[in-house]
Amino acid sequence: MADANIRIPEEAKDRLAAIAAAEGLSLRAYLARLAETLLTPAERAERAEQARTALHSWTGYAPTDSEHRDLDAELDRRLAESWER
Numbered sequence: 001m002a003d004a005n006i007r008i009p010e011e012a013k014d015r016l017a018a019i020a021a022a023e024g025l026s027l028r029a030y031l032a033r034l035a036e037t038l039l040t041p042a043e044r045a046e047r048a049e050q051a052r053t054a055l056h057s058w059t060g061y062a063p064t065d066s067e068h069r070d071l072d073a074e075l076d077r078r079l080a081e082s083w084e085r
Helices: 010-022 027-037 041-059 065-084
Strands: none
Touching: 010 027
16 A cells, blocks of 8 residues: 655644554554544445435435425534533
């Protein structure tokens, strides 16, 4: 596997290196593991669609686009409220 150079602020590199060290990993190994665990936007969309399909087949629930927006707004509101505490 070829290595790549990534330019980030020194503070970010130091923080990531400290997190990696605390887990007994090099920064390189930590970033490789992190990259394997995160989903791309396309992968997240695919998983969301699979979840909607499963929910619909299991419960018959099929929210409209408007309901999706309302539910997203409610979730955003609750998350913002939880961060304020």
